[in-house]
Amino acid sequence: xxxxxxAQPAPLLDVSRxxxxxxxxxxxxxxRKSFDTRAGFWLLxxxxxxxxxxxxxxxxxAIVNDGVVFFEDFAGxxxxxxxxxxxxxxxxxxxxxxxxxTAMVTFALEPRRSRVVLAKLVVGAIASVATVVVMxxxxxxxxxxxxxLQPDLTFWQMEWWIPLAFVVTLTLSMTVGFALAALLxxxxxxxxxxxLYWYGLAIVLFVIADLIPAFTDIAPWINFQAxxxxxxxxxxxxxxxxxxxxxxxxxxxxxxxxxxxxxILNAEVK
Amino acid sequence: MITVDHLTxxxxxxxxxxxxxxxxxxxxxxxxxxxxxxxxxTTMRVMVGLTPATSGRVTIGGLDYSAIPNAGRHVGVLLxxxxxHGGRTGREILSLGALTMGLPSSRVDEMLALVGxxxxxxxxxxxxxxxxxxxxxxxxxxxLGDPEVLILDEPANGLDPAxxxxxxxxxxxxxxRGGTVLLSSHLLNEVExxxxxxxxxxxxxxxxxxxxxxxxxxARGSATSLVTSxxxxxxxxxxxxxxxxVEPMGEGLKVHxxxxxxxxxxxxxxxxxxxxxxxxxxxxxxxxxxxxxxAREGVHQ
Numbered sequence: 001x002x003x004x005x006x007a008q009p010a011p012l013l014d015v016s017r018x019x020x021x022x023x024x025x026x027x028x029x030x031x032r033k034s035f036d037t038r039a040g041f042w043l044l045x046x047x048x049x050x051x052x053x054x055x056x057x058x059x060x061x062a063i064v065n066d067g068v069v070f071f072e073d074f075a076g077x078x079x080x081x082x083x084x085x086x087x088x089x090x091x092x093x094x095x096x097x098x099x100x101x102t103a104m105v106t107f108a109l110e111p112r113r114s115r116v117v118l119a120k121l122v123v124g125a126i127a128s129v130a131t132v133v134v135m136x137x138x139x140x141x142x143x144x145x146x147x148x149l150q151p152d153l154t155f156w157q158m159e160w161w162i163p164l165a166f167v168v169t170l171t172l173s174m175t176v177g178f179a180l181a182a183l184l185x186x187x188x189x190x191x192x193x194x195x196l197y198w199y200g201l202a203i204v205l206f207v208i209a210d211l212i213p214a215f216t217d218i219a220p221w222i223n224f225q226a227x228x229x230x231x232x233x234x235x236x237x238x239x240x241x242x243x244x245x246x247x248x249x250x251x252x253x254x255x256x257x258x259x260x261x262x263x264i265l266n267a268e269v270k
Numbered sequence: 271m272i273t274v275d276h277l278t279x280x281x282x283x284x285x286x287x288x289x290x291x292x293x294x295x296x297x298x299x300x301x302x303x304x305x306x307x308x309x310x311x312t313t314m315r316v317m318v319g320l321t322p323a324t325s326g327r328v329t330i331g332g333l334d335y336s337a338i339p340n341a342g343r344h345v346g347v348l349l350x351x352x353x354x355h356g357g358r359t360g361r362e363i364l365s366l367g368a369l370t371m372g373l374p375s376s377r378v379d380e381m382l383a384l385v386g387x388x389x390x391x392x393x394x395x396x397x398x399x400x401x402x403x404x405x406x407x408x409x410x411x412x413x414l415g416d417p418e419v420l421i422l423d424e425p426a427n428g429l430d431p432a433x434x435x436x437x438x439x440x441x442x443x444x445x446x447r448g449g450t451v452l453l454s455s456h457l458l459n460e461v462e463x464x465x466x467x468x469x470x471x472x473x474x475x476x477x478x479x480x481x482x483x484x485x486x487x488x489a490r491g492s493a494t495s496l497v498t499s500x501x502x503x504x505x506x507x508x509x510x511x512x513x514x515x516v517e518p519m520g521e522g523l524k525v526h527x528x529x530x531x532x533x534x535x536x537x538x539x540x541x542x543x544x545x546x547x548x549x550x551x552x553x554x555x556x557x558x559x560x561x562x563x564x565a566r567e568g569v570h571q
């Protein structure tokens with residue numbers, strides 16, 4: 001049954017004086033959402049505490065053993081730890097909206113969903129940069145302590161590109177988590193798949209290469225983690241390495257993010 | 271203000287919303303009524319772009335929802351009061367909304383005061399809220415951007431009687447100031463008192479719509495009156511003489527005519543009436559009558 005047509009023409013909504021939500025404000029909202037819950041707050045806190053703890057142990061060991069201390073070592077250790085935890089942050093940024101069903105509210109306020117997803121990705125990048133800054137600060141603090149206690153054994157030398165390499169690699173590994181989360185829209189599933197990938201893939205590739213010798217040549221093009229290595233060392237110069245980074249990045253970031261984005265944009269938000 | 275035009279949403283062969291059209295006018299409260307699973311929520315979800323329509327279209331003030339800039343400033347939405355992060359406090363949830371819409375934080379305090387959430391309650395996490403408190407918070411969230419249109423799905427759900435009365439006053443005042451309100455419910459008496467216009471939906475289709483009077487006039491059963499007088503026997507005889515069906519009910523009589531006819535009969539017979547009211551087809555009877563066929567089908571599915 002269809003209804004009668006309206007008695008009077010429906011008045012129009014006057015939107016001439018309303019501007020759309022600026023992107024920076026969406027980023028601000030997503031940033032706040034990343035640490036205003038216990039889960040988000042403690043993940044960030046855990047990254048900080050874990051880094052500080054490990055650095056302290058390295059520092060104390062070095063001092064007790066009269067070992068040689070390089071500022072670089074502190075920074076490198078911290079990057080190793082955070083490269084595992086930042087992807088989890090990337091995952092939670094996306095999936096918490098689905099687990100807690102807040103996506104209904106988020107997307108009712110900003111129906112252009114891709115802007116929200118992009119804002120979340122920017123927050124992930126901001127978190128990566130912030131982590132590198134914190135890492136450097138903790139590294140400087142530890143090295144300073146060593147400098148005071150054993151100035152002859154402490155070296156401040158660090159390549160200029162190291163912070164840059166950390167930012168790039170950490171952001172990219174965070175994005176892998178983000179992409180898998182967008183694809184799966186489920187926190188545990190995304191975390192499991194990410195760690196299976198991060199730890200399991202190398203073994204799987206090794207086994208497959210053992211069974212199918214021809215695969216040995218293909219493996220570097222699929223293993224994003226391996227392709228990231230030249231970036232860690234800031235030695236990404238050959239066309240082959242750049243190609244491997246692009247191809248494996250496409251497989252582990254582009255593909256899930258593309259499908260995931262399509263899914264988010266078209267899904268019925270329940 | 272809200273125009274639903276031949277809207278259909280199908281899930282495979284199942285049509286959750288089947289060719290639904292209606293209009294909600296500004297300055298009026300429109301009640302959207304139907305049993306559970308009738309398609310109310312789906313229709314509202316399509317309105318705000320959370321569910322893609324299979325065919326048909328919904329516009330708000332002439333615009334697609336996604337074309338409204340800073341939508342929260344124009345359309346207040348409450349679809350599910352529980353769809354918020356359980357770990358956030360009530361105040362934090364409103365603050366996030368205010369930040370998104372670009373509102374000052376004083377607006378959060380105003381809304382908390384409006385819906386009667388105390389400072390201590392606003393500092394509690396949502397998972398510790400009762401359903402009624404969640405509904406109040408949800409209404410506060412919908413009103414945050416001072417919108418012209420309100421879309422509320424089962425807002426009275428979980429509210430105590432005082433809360434329902436409070437919400438009735440709130441929405442009435444909002445519509446009187448020119449706002450458009452669409453609220454859904456599966457409970458008639460919740461909506462009966464507040465809605466200027468009602469849309470009855472069953473099994474994805476609109477079964478009736480109009481204001482209360484029009485709906486009752488269109489009801490199949492004729493009107494009945496409940497009457498008590500100082501001399502029921504004489505009144506009964508007079509009504510019977512006029513050819514009306516009279517049956518005793520409680521301390522009085524039930525007559526199958528409108529109240530004015532009973533009054534006229536009493537006047538002519540010179541009988542003092544002590545109570546006369548319409549016991550006719552209540553909206554509830556009408557509602558059940560109109561939706562019963564579809565509701566039964568639903569049970570068997």
